[in-house]
Every structure is written in C-alpha cells, then in structure tokens.
Amino acid sequence: MSSQPDRMPQQAPSETPGQPSTDVSGRAASGPTGEAPVVVAPYELSVNGVVRRVVGAWVGDSLLNVLRDDLGLLGTKGACEQGECGSCSVLLDGSVVCSCCVLAVDAVGAEVTTVEGLTPPGGLSDIQQALVAAGGVQCGFCTPGFVVAIHDLLSTRPDATELDVREALSGNLCRCTGYGRIIEAVRTVQREREAADG
Amino acid sequence: MSVAWPTRLDEAVDAAAATPGATLLAGGTDLAVEVNAGRRRPVAVVALRRVRELGEVQITPAEVVLGAGMTFSAIAAELAAAVPALAAAARTVGSPQIRNAGTVGGNIATASPAGDTLPVLAALDASVELSSTAGTRTVPLRELITGVKCTAIRPGEVLVRVRVPPARGAQQFLKVGTRNAMVIALASAALVVDEERRTVACGLGSVGPVPVRPVEAEAFIAGEIDWGRLTVPEAAVARFAELVAGAARPITDHRATAEYRRHAVAVLAGRALRRSIDVISA
C-alpha cells in the first residue's frame, strides 16, 4: 500500500457550498474490491484556529491525509498507519490522538491543533527549544509528534515524574535517540516552568 | 448524505437506519487501521462522537452504566473507584493517543480476542444496550460477542450503554505483552471478587475466540475461600490456576505460542487472586 492508500486526487476546488458532491467520475478509482469510493460533500475543519474547507475528500480519508494532502500541513508525519508510532500526533479538542486513526470527517466541529499550531510565529515553544538544546532530535521524523504529545502531557500533568513521562510518551516511537535526550528535554521544561511559576 | 454527525441518540439511531451499510464510527482507532490498509472502504459514516448520551456515565450503588462512547482515558480516570478492573484494563489499552480516542463501545463492537476491556466486562457479566428504530434491547456480553471479531449487533443498531455492577470486593486486571507499554495482549486476566455474593469471577483475554470464563475454576475457588476472613489456602491457588489454564483455548500465532498463553493466563489468574485474597499456608 502507499502511505496514502486511499487518498483521492486533489482537484481544483469547484465548491458549491453545502451541496453534497455525488459526482465521483474522474476523481478516484474504484477500490480493490471494486466499489466506487464516496467523495463527501465539502466540509470544514478548524485547524490551528483557522477554518479550512476540505473539498473532494473521500469519506474514509484519515485526518492525517487531509492535513497533509489537502491542507498542506506537512509537519504531521505518517509512519505506521496503525496508531502505533505517534508520528502523526495532533490535538483533537485539546487531547492528543493519532491523526492516522481519526477519520477526517469525524474532526468536523472539533478543534484540531498540529505542530504548526504549537509553533509560535517566528520562534520556538519552550518544548521545542528544549528538544533542540537537549539533543532530543536526530533524524527528526518522530519529533513533531513528540512536540504535540509533550505539549499534551505537560498541559495536563505538569508535575509528572520521570516514569510518568516515559509512560505518557510510550505512544510515540523514536528509533534514533533511545528517548534519553527527549526525556531530558521534558524534565528541563518542567524545571523551567516551575521556576517561572515561582 | 455520506456522513452524519448526530448530537442526540435518536438522531444517531435515525441516521443509522437511514443509511443502510453506514459505518458507525466511535473512536475510529480500529476502523481506521482497516481503512488505511484498504481492507475496509466505508461508503457512509455515522459519526457518534458528538452524541452526548454516549459519553455519559452513571454510578449508583446498584449499577454502573457507561455510555458506549466513553473513551478509555475517561474510564481510567472516572471508574478507578467504582469498577477498578475496568479502569485498570482501560489504562493498558494502546497509548495515550489511542486511549483518548478509543471507546468501550468500539472495543465491544470490534470484538477482538485481544480487546483489553472484554475480559473484565465478561467477568462482570456486563450487558449491552443496543438501540435501533425498532427499539432498544439489552444483550448479555457473552451472547453479543459470537466469535473472532463477530458480534450479534444487527444492522442499524447503535451500541448505547454498557451495564456492569459496581465493585463489591477486590478487582484486578493483568495483561501480558512483550513490551512494557503499547502492546497487544498475549494473554490477560480479570478477576472480580464479590464479597456480598461470595463469588469470584474471572475473565480471560487472548486465549480464545471470545473472552473465556473459567467457570470451574471460579466455582472451585469460591468454595475454598474463607469469606469471613477473606483468606484462601496456598494449595487452592495452584489448583485455581491449573483450572484456569484448563479453560483457556489459545492458539499459536506470530505473537505467542498457545503453550505460553495457557501458561501465562494461569500465572496471571493466580497473581490476581493473591492480590485480592490473603493466601495462607495450609
């Protein structure tokens, strides 16, 4: 399978707001089992605080595919298609989820936050800064997912112990670092935030 | 319309009825894996995440009623006191990402032999409430799950609620995997002690096509326990584990051998019992 096995082609938007699109001709091939895939009516997703229109997507498109291929948000990475590696982590209404395991249509009405949305304009968050400084980045493919997961962890459990941190990040696989420098980055942010809070 | 986003249960039931062949979508964590791999191609979706009733939980002295849309995260957080084994099982599901999306209703509807909450629900004699335009019916879990990834859920039915008793004694859930987190169970065991009724119930996961209840072992150990003191003789624990192993119907696959699964589930059941009841040397 390709990493976007069921991605429908991105056509020039011919938006007819609110009207379901039933015309699938020229959009997509039939599936392996022969049936025609169903292109859903254009819908809106709120991503990083901005309402984005999705046109021509298939009903089975994952949020990951729509973010990357329709909305051009390439910071979210695909690596396993099974919710096992966390590279595609995003926040859905503030909770970390694997965007490969969320159907994009199910994110309608929710707030989606990607790594781009957690990156301050022209700079780095304290988490991003700490990951760079602590050596928590090597090939970096897992890194955006870690940024999102760490954001979620420290928002909900700022005083997590090291063991808590390890458990909370166990859904994010990294093959380069052995996690040592990533954990160190998290601990650094915890110390800095605690110091800042007095 | 290929996607429906109902917010009320009646809307969800209507939407399910209105679109034959629609996929009922809870957390999506099982469905998306199938879709991403090209093994399933939904033509229409009823997205249940916004249905308020499905996310609710009611805890009374008589009963705990979980909305089918409760996520594993919510179960782990909210039911730790009321149904500790279920909370413990929910905590072992996948990763935080999966627990934030996946639901107990989805776990039941997928009916994987490795579904982490299923042995607990089996040990609790859970019943499941299903709604359709034809009405509502309540089905015991043991009748609902009919085989590997097979259920008696009918087309157009929405899995609404799961009913279990609140804890009336110690509860345990233990799960074996070859990794310390985020792993599919090679074997799991739930133990539910009911001090009022003086029963011990046990549910075993990943050792059969459906969750296994080792009823002989349950009856045996209930008879061996000194319910006044809550103690059990050492020798009875070993026999209990042996009977548990005998009830298991495991297979060998790429994850583990049947022999290991049978062995492990007995060890787990024995440990669960030791954590629940004081073991005394006879």
Added chain:
Amino acid sequence: MGSSTVAVRRPSDIGADIRRPDGVPKVQGAFVYSSDLSAEGMLFAKTLRSPHPHARIVSVDVAGALAVPGVRAVLTASDVPGSPTFGLEHRDQPVFAGDVVRYQGEPVAAVAADDPATAVAAAAAIDVTYEVLEPVVDPEAALVGPALHPDGNVFRHLAIRHGTTDACGEVVVEGIYEVGMQDQAFMGPESGLAVPADDGGVRLHIATQWLHVDRDQIAACLGLPPELVHLTLAGVGGAFGGREDVSLQIHLCLLALRTGRPVKMVYSRDESFLGHVHRHPARMWYRHHATRAGDLVKVEARVLLDGGAYASSSGAVVANAACFAPGPYRVPNAVIDGYAVRTHNPPCGAMRGFGAVQVCFAHEAQMDKLAVALGMDPVELRLRNALRTGDRLVTGQVITGTAPVAEVIRAAVAHPLPPSLSDKLPMMARPGGAGMTADVADLRRGLGLAVGFKNICFSEGFDDSVAARLRLELGASGSPVATVHVATAEVGQGFVTLVEQIASEELGLVDVVLADADTGVGSAGSTSASRQTWMSGGAVKQVCEQARGVLVERAAGLWGCTAAGLVWSDGEVVREATAQRMDLAEILAGGPVEERCVHRHRQTTPLDADGQGDAHLSFMFVAHRAVVDVDPGLGLVRVVQVATGQDVGRALNPLQVTGQIEGGIAQGVGLAVMEEIVLDGGQVRNPSFTDYLIPTALDSPDVAITLIEEPEPGAPYGAKGVGEPPAISSGPAVLAAIRDATGLELPRAPVRPDDIALRA
C-alpha cells in the same frame, strides 16, 4: 603553502555541545523529508510484489491495470532498458522479477497513476499467474542444496586460519547460538520523487545513505550514462543500514522516464518491512580453548548467516562476522569459518553493527561460560585477555591505533548500580510495565557484561574516498561565508553539526553553509560503518586546510611578503615579524576562494586465502553492563540500566555522541528482548509496528556513559566513529543479565517470554 600555516587552537567548537542546525526546522515540523516532496503534475507510483517466497512467474498480464482510468504507466521486467539486475556488491537482484520470484515481497511490476488510490487499484488489477514452488528457508539446507540462483547459494565463505590450528587448551567450552532477523525500523518510510530532465536523464530526490552507489546502480538499469542520472538527498527519516540498498529508486526513475512526468512513491509501513534488507539471522557454533590460568588459546567458530534471496552486502557482513568472531581478545590461534548463503527468506544486508553484532552474542556468551568453567570472575577473564595496542588479531593484523579495551570494561563496571529491587519500585517500572503483571516477590535481578568491537570505514582494500568542495566568499552582509559541498548523507546522526564545527575550527568566524548533498560533487561513500566523521569530517577538514593555505598566500601577496613568516591564528593571518593581522573578510575582499579535495584514508589490503591481511583501518571498542529485572513466571524482562564505556577517540560533540550511544543501546535492547522479523516458510508474519515491536520510552533503560578519549592517530582530531558500538554489545549484555537472573542458557536472541517462562 600549508607548511607555513599553524593552526592555533582557540576555545574550540570541537568538543563542544553544539546544537544541530536542522534542529529548529525539525521541531517546527518544517523540515522537508522525502515523503513531503511534491512537483507540478506529479504522478504516484505503486509496486506490485510477489505474495510468494518462491514461485515461477507463468504470466503477467497488465491489461487490467492499463484499463484503469488515470493509469499512466505499468512496468514489468521487460521494460527495464539497461541491466535487468542491480546490487551493492553483486548485481544479482532483478529490478522486477522476470521468470522467478525468490522472496516474498519481490517486486514484479510498478504502476504510475494520477493519484495514489488509482495506483493501488491498478497494481491490484495486474494479473500475475504464479506457479508456487517450495521455498528453501533453512540456510543449512541452502548451503548444500541446489542453486537458487544462477550465481549459486554461497555469497561468501571466509575461512580464517591463524596460528597453530590444532592447538588445544586445558579448558574448553562450546556452544551453539542464534540471532533472529532484526529490522532497522527507521521511522520515515522509503520515499522519493523522480523528475525527468530535459537532457533525457532523470533527477531523483531520495532518502538514502549513499547517493553515488544508488546513482551507479540506477544508471546501469536505465541504460544511461551516470552523468544523466542526478541524485539529491532529500530529508532522511533514519536509516541504520536499511537505506544502503536500492529499494524504490530504480522503479521511480523508470516510471518518470516512461511517463515524462514527475513520479512520487512513499512506502507504507508493511511495504517498508518487505522493501528493505534486514540484519542477517545467524547460527553460530563456537569452541573456546583456554589455559587453566585463563588465557585464551584458540577460538573455533562456524558462523552461518542467512543472506536471504539476494547478495546485498552479505559478503562484507560475513567478513566482519568472521574477523570479529573472537571478540576484542588476544587469541593466538583461530579456526573460523563464516558463511553467508542464499535462501528464499527476505534479503539481508546492512544494519548498525554489520556482522559484529551477531557474533558478539556468541563470543560473549562463550566468555561467560569460560569464566564459569575456570571459576574465574567474568570481568577478570575479559581484562586478562583484552586486546591492547600492538596485539595481533586473528586476521594477522597488528593493532597500531588505540585499543582501550580494558579501559572500556573498567568504565562500564565502575558505574554505580541502580537501587536494588524493593517494594518501592513502581508497578510501571517492573517487567510487564503497564500490564501490571508483576509483584516484587515475582522478580529477580540480573547483571551481565559484554564487550565488543568493530572496524571503522570500509575494509579489505576498498578505495574509500570522500570528495569535498569549499567556497569562501563574502556574504551579503559583508561577513565571510564558507559553503561546503559534500555528498554525505545526513540520516540523523548529526554530520551537519560537525561540518559547522570543523569549518569554524579550521577557518574561524565564518557562516557555514552546507550545500545540498547531491551527485554534483564526488562520492562521499556511505553513511555507514561509523565512517562519516572520519571520512567526510576528514574531507571537510582537509579542504579547509587547503583553503587556509590559499588565504595565507593571498595575505602574503597583499602584504608584499612571503608566506614563510605568516601564521594562521584564530581566523586571521598573522605576520609574526610585525604582529600585523589580516582577517578573513579583508582577504576575501579580493574575491572568493574555492578549493576541492578528495580525502582518503590509509589503504587497507584484502584478506588472503587464510583470512589474513591488514584488512581494517581502525577499530572501536565498547563494553556494556546491563541490569535487568526478570519475571521468570511470565518470562518478561525490564532492562533497568545499561552502563557503558565506549572508545570514541575524541568526542567532537559529546551531546551528539550521547544521542548515538543512547539510541544504539535502545536498538541493542530491542534485539535482546523483543525485535524480530517473524518468518514462516519465507513469509513475513509481522510487517507492522503493531507486531514488530521496538522499545518505547518505557522499555528503554537508564544509560550511564563513560567516554574513553584516547585520540586515534590518523583520524581527524583523533575521533573514531561512534554510531555502531552502542548496538554491538548492549544486546549481549542484556542476555547475559537475563541468564544471570534466571540461570537459563538462553542461546538465542531475542529472548521470547516462552524461552524463560516455559523453562524456568
């Protein structure tokens, strides 16, 4: 020129924890990986793979695929215009299977279509008729059985006969060991974008480890001269050896040339597992002879590697396995036979540690057995036999560089042990972790030591070189800019940081720009064999030194003096007689300086018929001590701590060295307790991250590190490579610790729960 320049060390970038320059875009999600590429009008490709490990292809009918709307090309074996086969060492692997398939997942056809879904559908519409044949999956059977390929079944047999081959020791221990098939499991799946060029050639943007060896294989198969095939490195999401072989490169280029349009392909995870080589599974028989006092007398070993269907780098891997089979010990006599053979299992090739890993499991288990037989402390036994500078290897080569084997052992065992087992140990930190399976009373703790070593750079006379270019000029702001151009693949290891460090060290205050790695400059060799710090780092250093010579000459011209009295100091040219100084900006005002070099290391020699020769450039040594908690009842393990002493020559960037060590240890731990490609009759049963388990943050141990810094003569700044050693003896140390905890023999890695629970 250069003779008049003397580098005066200033507070140095070398040895400092400089942050990697690509760190910022990577944490922002802005770094562009090969899977993020796109081009106007691009098509999407899909490979059709054999579901059978061994079959005769009766027919391939592509009509169904061509009939799918949106399909632009369907290619099979008959569409390959040049060489029908490719390969790293031997071109024995078909671009597409023609008459026969030899492993499950072997490509049979490739499709380009307007979108990925159409490509998938079209690939599924290709009608291949197979006559399924019985696969040969036992390497012992393959060794003696009928040929599975016109080139035969033995990729290489390396015999090492050293010293007195019939020597015997007073104490003899023997064992049989096995290592399963490990996968590199890099996070970023294989992907690339091929764009047809106006000159009739093709430009490929690709995540790879060695651009030029890819290019040469691609060009041969395309039937094009190499200069018409231009490769540019795209962002690489990890490698670990798994990107050294060609995967989708040739398919992409063929499709781009056929369609005249850009073509992109991204493997899914299951395809990635089928689409790249793995670490060779090994079966190893060993017999160690020692004196009563504990001196090694002889090592006999037979190492059989399953190379799978095609050669890949099996020849070099088995050479390493044989050369390093005794471990880092003085062994006066040796009889070693290494075999790599062809089977119908998935092809195996490079992975971090490259042959040294497999044998380390065996030689370290043997050393522990020997210690028991001698009644000797295992640390003492190893120290007694530890290699030193001046010692001779079983290949006859004398170690001329540093060999701090005793030092790495002492450092590893000197680290404080973690707190002993107690009820305070949180459930999550016990074996079984989140499964909450273990009570402390169920647990046993074990301690194990293992020592390993390996060569740096390519061996056996390979002409190993790196080309580098440097352009020094004034940037827009008027400050000096050094643009470095090498073809070195940055795969995550941090070479990009070293380039900045080296250029700053050699040239002073300059902005360092690293040009895109591509085939527009000469080869940099592979990012493998722990060689890029030495080789590409050395090339950057050399080209900077050359440029300094030019700068001094230029300064001499500007001052109207000779270069003889000028020195280079802290980024400036200093005229010693007058104490006049001229900085880089002043010198570069006269125009840019451009230099190029080809950096080579000392020539090595091939091994002779007895496996003797100065085949290796230099060696890295490492020791690991593992502490594990084991639940014998369930067979579960948690690796609590791994302490290591590692011979690094000199740590040019200690933070990055730490990252390499922690990451390599996690891979070693994975191989010891969970990682294995499970095969059943040649079929891969677990091609997913659901079933091929790699360690999570909860599985990775605390790591305690001591770097042994004894600068290596001949290496740039004295730095040895650091990438592979952490993955060599960490796994064997974990196995030793599990044996210590359980008393079981455990001859096979990875240790599965069954191996403990059903035998304890």
